[in-house]
Amino acid sequence: MNRRSHCPISFALELFGDRWTLLVIRDLALMGKSSYTDLLCSDEGIATNILAERLARLEQRGIIRKERDTQDRRRSRYRLTEAGLDLIPVLVEIIVWGANNDDESAIGPEFVREAETDRAGLLARLRADGLQL
Amino acid sequence: MNRRSHCPISFALELFGDRWTLLVIRDLALMGKSSYTDLLCSDEGIATNILAERLARLEQRGIIRKERDTQDRRRSRYRLTEAGLDLIPVLVEIIVWGANNDDESAIGPEFVREAETDRAGLLARLRADGLQL
DNA sequence: CAACGCACTTGTGCATTGCAAGCCAGCACG
DNA sequence: CGTGCTGGCTTGCAATGCACAAGTGCGTTG
Known part of the structure; x- marks a missing residue:
């Protein structure tokens, strides 16, 4: 990873220093959403490619976990990890x-x-x- | 102003939902910086056009106040308002x-x-x- | 008054984002 | 088994944002 500095604020901004990531985290943490389509239908209207990219990034950075829905296996469930809940x-x-x-x-x-x-x-x-x- | 929603998180992100704005606020609020050149020399290396744009924006949104230095009148001093300190x-x-x-x-x-x-x-x-x- | 420093502004090219459309796998129904 | 629908993406292309370099104007300093 190519870091700009060791400031914790800079570290955090490398994760969510953009217009969308924190809204996704808000929806997962506070709005009770967990499926891709629910996340896609926020008031702010995130684009589908951006949502997909952010979810992949958040998973890779250990903020969320991706699970298959046991009922409908087309469907994924996204949940915050401890680091995400923090x-x-x-x-x-x-x-x-x-x-x-x-x-x-x-x-x-x-x-x-x-x-x-x-x-x-x-x-x-x-x-x-x-x-x- | 063209708002995406009335969520306070979305409102806040319209102000600092980018890679640089919060770093500028950090330098003003916590690092004791107040001049343009000091702000320019952060560890992260913000570009001068980006810094100028962010300062103008923060002033227009009432987060900072711009003053002329009384000693050297070429120089500007940027200070947080109450909303900025908050x-x-x-x-x-x-x-x-x-x-x-x-x-x-x-x-x-x-x-x-x-x-x-x-x-x-x-x-x-x-x-x-x-x-x- | 010449040189320098400060706070920008302008220009250019590359990277990231936004929007629309398409794609494929897994159900659901006949 | 075929047809259509839904969920979760991927692709293409235009628009925006950012980095880097250079230049400007004003005030101060020698």
């Missing part, structure tokens, strides 16, 4: 910042308040159940 | 994740420990003084 705190801080700085945010102040008052509880709930919108 | 928690979580997942990380476990045991204190210190490496 990105939830990053997502939470981004959501808090976005909610505080975007007038039209879909996330309200109650999420922000919970992140401030019961951060550990929130993180545990998200890791177990996702956002449950 | 990105420090995001940076911290990324650093923690990077330090935990990169074998060759330049940040050691003592940062991670402090983030777990005294998060509020760490955030206050970083906001006031940066990383002080």
